[in-house]
Amino acid sequence: MDDPTKTAFDALDTVFDPCCRERGISIVDMGLVASLQVRHGQASVELVLTSGWCPFAARVMGEVKEKLEALPDIQRADVHVVWDRPWTMDRLSLSARTKLRFLPDPIEVGDRQSYVAGHVRTGPAPDHSNAVEEETA
Amino acid sequence: MIGDAFVFDCVAHVFNFDKSNAVGPPGEMFSNHLYAFHAVLTPSGETVLPPESFLRNWRPAEIDEMVFGQSDTDMLVAMPLPLTDLYQDGLSAWERCVELASLRPDRTVFWGSVNPLEGKRALDLMERQVKEFGAKAFKFYNVRYDYGEPYPWRMDDPKVAFPVFEKARELGVKLIGVHKGVPLGPQPIEHTQTWDMDGAAAAFPDLNFVIFHVGLPFIDEVCWQLIRYPNLYASIAATINFIVRAPRQFAETLGKLLFWCGEDKIIYGSEAPIFNPQWALKAFWEFEIPKDLQEGYGYPPLTEQGKRKILGENLLRLHGMDVAKAKATVAAT
Numbered sequence: 001m002d003d004p005t006k007t008a009f010d011a012l013d014t015v016f017d018p019c020c021r022e023r024g025i026s027i028v029d030m031g032l033v034a035s036l037q038v039r040h041g042q043a044s045v046e047l048v049l050t051s052g053w054c055p056f057a058a059r060v061m062g063e064v065k066e067k068l069e070a071l072p073d074i075q076r077a078d079v080h081v082v083w084d085r086p087w088t089m090d091r092l093s094l095s096a097r098t099k100l101r102f103l104p105d106p107i108e109v110g111d112r113q114s115y116v117a118g119h120v121r122t123g124p125a126p127d128h129s130n131a132v133e134e135e136t137a
Numbered sequence: 138m139i140g141d142a143f144v145f146d147c148v149a150h151v152f153n154f155d156k157s158n159a160v161g162p163p164g165e166m167f168s169n170h171l172y173a174f175h176a177v178l179t180p181s182g183e184t185v186l187p188p189e190s191f192l193r194n195w196r197p198a199e200i201d202e203m204v205f206g207q208s209d210t211d212m213l214v215a216m217p218l219p220l221t222d223l224y225q226d227g228l229s230a231w232e233r234c235v236e237l238a239s240l241r242p243d244r245t246v247f248w249g250s251v252n253p254l255e256g257k258r259a260l261d262l263m264e265r266q267v268k269e270f271g272a273k274a275f276k277f278y279n280v281r282y283d284y285g286e287p288y289p290w291r292m293d294d295p296k297v298a299f300p301v302f303e304k305a306r307e308l309g310v311k312l313i314g315v316h317k318g319v320p321l322g323p324q325p326i327e328h329t330q331t332w333d334m335d336g337a338a339a340a341f342p343d344l345n346f347v348i349f350h351v352g353l354p355f356i357d358e359v360c361w362q363l364i365r366y367p368n369l370y371a372s373i374a375a376t377i378n379f380i381v382r383a384p385r386q387f388a389e390t391l392g393k394l395l396f397w398c399g400e401d402k403i404i405y406g407s408e409a410p411i412f413n414p415q416w417a418l419k420a421f422w423e424f425e426i427p428k429d430l431q432e433g434y435g436y437p438p439l440t441e442q443g444k445r446k447i448l449g450e451n452l453l454r455l456h457g458m459d460v461a462k463a464k465a466t467v468a469a470t
Contacts, residue, residue: 019326019354050354051379056320083177086383103357106396107435116364 004038004073011067012036012045018056023099027060031091034082043068043077050087057081139209139422140441143464145449146414147314147347147406148216148374149200150229151237154192157225164223168192175411180381183416197237200410205241208415210407211449211467213241214274216314217250222281222288235270243470246456248274248314253301254281254290260304267308273456274312275305276349280320280328289328292346293336302341312345312455313337317352317359319375330355331362338366345455347404350375356390360397370455371398373447374406380420385427392426392436400443404452421448 013028020030027033027047034046045064049057061079068077092100109115138144152171159165172191179185197215204210215238217231218224226233231250238247249266251259266272279298281288290297292315305313317331331352338346351371352359363369371394379387394403405421407414422444430436450460 022327086386088385089389101357103360103393103397105434106392106437107433109396109435112396120365 002073004071005036007071008038008043008068008074009033009036011071012064015060015063015067017050017060020096020100025096025099027064029093029096031087031093031096032060034085038074041073041075043074045077045079046082047079048082048085048087048091138211138464139418139448140444142422142441142445143212143449143453143460143467144208144210144405144418145212145214145452145463146204146210146409147214147372147404147452148349149204149213149237149407149409150216150218150411151195151197151200151233152229152410153194153224153226153233154228155194156192158194158228160223160225167220167223167228171411174375174378178378178382179412180416183413195410197233197240200237201240201245204407204409204414205244207413208407209418210414211244212453212463213245214406214452215245215247216276217248219250219252219278220281221252231266231270238271241470243466246273247271248276250276250278251301252281253277253297254288256300259301263301263304264308267310272310274310274314275301276314276316277301278316279333280316291328291333291336293333293340295340298337299340302337302344306341306344311343312347314347314349314372316350317348318350318355319353331359334362334369335366338362338369342368344368345370347372347455349406351390351394353390356393360393363394363398363402370402370404370451372404372406374404375408375411377405377417377421378408378412380417380424384424388424388426388430388436391439392430392434395426395437395439395443396435400440400446401451403447404455405448418448 012033013026015027017027017030017032032047032049034048037044047061064079065077068074154168159168172188175191176185204213215234216229217227217234218229219227221227235247238245247270249263249272251262253259263275279290279292292298302313318329320326320329331348334346334348345368347370348359349372351373353376359371363371376390407417424439426436426439431438453460453463
């Protein structure tokens, strides 16, 4: 028999914050799930938000609830945001970190000027002046 | 002045949160969203207004008193909001921002704002805002809900954006702000990202662009853009308000900006009256990048010189103003 907590956790791994959906980073990968408990058909989830600004919190909370309550072993899911724990970069999974952060930590850079010079594309700046015409041609 | 730093705040709005001003549920939702910012990020020990005291029609004189009477701010930008898709008057009507600026003409600067999707009407309004009301810059919001649907436009769009940039240039205005990151409600995320700033900065190298809210959460992208374009800047308006509730998060954001972009590229803003400016100003003046972030991750320290630039000197420079003259003007008033 499947472990209901693991099944619930797997379900949370299919919920996306809209800011990260296009990159395929779930709320589990983002480290938004602070805790998950499943007991006697009742799930309790605590979420930590990346930012108090997030206008999508209600949507994410609703989707978490829907996904969990759709599972056969869960009749009810309660979802809360916790405010006493800040979200930090350390909460990102390795795959999310790789997808989201393309700048290394400064300590890995060494000489900043050399790093930038080695990574900036040479040549003229991109020309967008014909973008609309190209699209409509 | 805080310490010996001249404080030039790049954004305060004259909000009209009256229910009759909101256009349907999306407008009301956005008002509640801004109230949540106020309630969540204002530190304990500071005044958190009840909803009925916050969600109302603010008067210009109240904003003036909050910024100049209750904080160490020396100069201010009165910033309109052209969110006519969400509010009858756009939420911070430009005429009321003119009124705010008129209360202290030596200390409050008016920035204009128009909806570029309105074409010639927008260009005509830009001319009026500069010639009749002294607009010193423009602020744009490229994610909108026009016609009841999300209706975004891009800052690198030659047909929508470039005409307003050309008009600004013609009017002698060389400073353009743009709201980025922080969605104004459930909007299409891709247009709150900053990739369109490359095209704008490259096509108009004689204009300076300020990316507001440092484009959070897309901070790495913003850093990489500021590195490559000398005419791109980042405002920590609203970002700075994490300084007490989430200082580690703020330190990482600021540390990245300091390392990659440097202290000359960062602009302070208060977002009054969402936040009373003084608590964040005081916290910023006392703020240090934590030692473990410096030693373990290589972030640079935040020096007093850096604080002076971020709090006011950079924005003075972008307005073509001299620090010593600005200090003298404020002292005289």
